[in-house]
Amino acid sequence: MASRSRASARALLASLLAPALVALLVAPARGRGGRDHGDWAAAALVPPLPPREDAARVARFVTHVCDWGALATLSTDQAVRGWAFADVLSLSDGPPGAGSGVPYFYLSPLQQSVGNLQENPHATLTMSLAQTNFCRKQGFDPQSPLCAHIILSGTVTKVNQTEMGFAKHSLFVRHPEMKTWPSSHNWFFAKLNITNIWVLDYFGGPKIVTPEEYYNVTFHQ
Amino acid sequence: MASRSRASARALLASLLAPALVALLVAPARGRGGRDHGDWAAAALVPPLPPREDAARVARFVTHVCDWGALATLSTDQAVRGWAFADVLSLSDGPPGAGSGVPYFYLSPLQQSVGNLQENPHATLTMSLAQTNFCRKQGFDPQSPLCAHIILSGTVTKVNQTEMGFAKHSLFVRHPEMKTWPSSHNWFFAKLNITNIWVLDYFGGPKIVTPEEYYNVTFHQ
Numbered sequence: 001m002a003s004r005s006r007a008s009a010r011a012l013l014a015s016l017l018a019p020a021l022v023a024l025l026v027a028p029a030r031g032r033g034g035r036d037h038g039d040w041a042a043a044a045l046v047p048p049l050p051p052r053e054d055a056a057r058v059a060r061f062v063t064h065v066c067d068w069g070a071l072a073t074l075s076t077d078q079a080v081r082g083w084a085f086a087d088v089l090s091l092s093d094g095p096p097g098a099g100s101g102v103p104y105f106y107l108s109p110l111q112q113s114v115g116n117l118q119e120n121p122h123a124t125l126t127m128s129l130a131q132t133n134f135c136r137k138q139g140f141d142p143q144s145p146l147c148a149h150i151i152l153s154g155t156v157t158k159v160n161q162t163e164m165g166f167a168k169h170s171l172f173v174r175h176p177e178m179k180t181w182p183s184s185h186n187w188f189f190a191k192l193n194i195t196n197i198w199v200l201d202y203f204g205g206p207k208i209v210t211p212e213e214y215y216n217v218t219f220h221q
Numbered sequence: 222m223a224s225r226s227r228a229s230a231r232a233l234l235a236s237l238l239a240p241a242l243v244a245l246l247v248a249p250a251r252g253r254g255g256r257d258h259g260d261w262a263a264a265a266l267v268p269p270l271p272p273r274e275d276a277a278r279v280a281r282f283v284t285h286v287c288d289w290g291a292l293a294t295l296s297t298d299q300a301v302r303g304w305a306f307a308d309v310l311s312l313s314d315g316p317p318g319a320g321s322g323v324p325y326f327y328l329s330p331l332q333q334s335v336g337n338l339q340e341n342p343h344a345t346l347t348m349s350l351a352q353t354n355f356c357r358k359q360g361f362d363p364q365s366p367l368c369a370h371i372i373l374s375g376t377v378t379k380v381n382q383t384e385m386g387f388a389k390h391s392l393f394v395r396h397p398e399m400k401t402w403p404s405s406h407n408w409f410f411a412k413l414n415i416t417n418i419w420v421l422d423y424f425g426g427p428k429i430v431t432p433e434e435y436y437n438v439t440f441h442q
Contacts, residue, residue: 067351067363068349068351068363068364069291070290070291070293070307070309070347071307072291072293072294072305072306072307072345073293073305074304074305075345075374079374079417080343080345080374080416080417083295083343083344083345083374084293084294084295084305084306084343084344084345085293085305085345085372085374086291086292086293086307086345086346086347086372087347087370087372088291088347088349088351088363088364088370089363089364090362090363090364106364110426112372112419112427122301122304122305123304123305124293124296124301124304124305124306124307125307126291126307126308126309128289128309130288130289130309130352131351131352139398140398141311141396141398141399142288142289142309142310142311143289143309143310143311143327143396143399144398149308149309151306151307151308151333153296153300153301153304153306175362175364177360177361177362177365178362178364195301196300196301198333205331206333
């Protein structure tokens with residue numbers, strides 16, 4: 001080609017690639033940690049799954065990369081009293097790259113689940129990688145164990161003074177919208193005190209992980 | 222440009238656009254209905270949310286576009302007997318564009334939730350648009366009511382002969398991996414018989430929708 005055509009072709013190529021390059025520049029490189037609400041490019045940044053045989057590590061991984069989960073509580077609603085009730089809650093176990101394994105919540109007494117917890121604090125939280133792009137990219141069905149999910153039973157309690165700062169930072173950095181929620185809803189920080197852990201990450205049924213094994217996992221950043 | 226350069230530029234343009242054009246051709250145009258496991262392009266195809274004040278329609282919408290949910294049951298596990306238990310299940314209410322509102326499941330007696338249901342069939346299913354890209358694209362936190370989610374309480378039972386064909390087709394077309402799951406797991410088709418519906422799609426607390434209102438919604442395709 002003549003050099004003027006080469007320049008035209010380069011200009012065409014650059015104009016086609018420019019949006020993609022800009023998207024790469026603005027995507028947070030720190031990994032998916034809940035800061036991608038609105039930032040579609042960041043959804044691609046789920047770190048690799050730990051070895052599936054290390055169930056405790058897989059459990060910590062799932063807790064850390066998930067932004068939300070479903071919490072089961074015993075219903076106090078007249079219509080369905082005593083039945084198992086399920087609801088969706090946002091959560092965070094720590095800032096991106098610094099997960100503690102403790103699921104923190106930002107709750108209001110106006111929420112149905114919180115009314116239930118006030119009568120009986122026992123609850124079960126489930127979190128699945130199906131909420132990330134991991135399963136979709138690998139072609140794993142949400143109900144396949146390969147699309148790893150975990151089940152954590154325990155009690156939900158208010159966070160005490162010592163933990164308050166970490167809970168607040170963990171939640172607000174990954175759920176910045178929370179900072180705008182109306183104070184009239186009497187929001188408070190809560191946590192799940194985990195007593196039982198089941199990990200479904202491979203065929204063969206749920207693996208039991210003890211809280212001790214779960215909290216003993218360390219991640220090197 | 223000389224005509225040979227125009228041809229070169231067109232060839233360059235075509236080669237750059239070709240992958241995108243192929244992706245558009247293979248992405249199911251029928252809307253996100255669970256067939257995108259592995260097909261990242263299809264994740265963009267969530268139809269627009271119905272008007273939020275039409276809570277019954279919003280509920281039907283959420284049920285239809287969701288591929289999975291969390292089911293709360295009363296635990297029969299010795300470790301946590303009588304507590305509320307939560308697990309993740311794939312589901313489908315119908316083929317893409319033909320949702321019935323009935324959540325169908327493909328279950329095995331080996332699953333923890335199924336052991337629980339065998340003792341007490343009362344359960345609550347929750348599904349959230351947070352599992353699609355809707356909330357992420359709009360910048361809605363998963364716990365914001367704007368990131369709509371619904372809560373359906375009722376009983377889970379095996380599907381009868383009349384419904385078997387529709388349940389099977391609904392599930393297998395959206396969860397093709399299910400066709401490969403081992404028969405040794407004694408899979409069966411089940412459904413949630415809905416008695417209570419709560420819709421959280423706007424500020425002001427949960428909206429109650431009756432099963433009659435829910436099933437009276439019609440979608441024109």
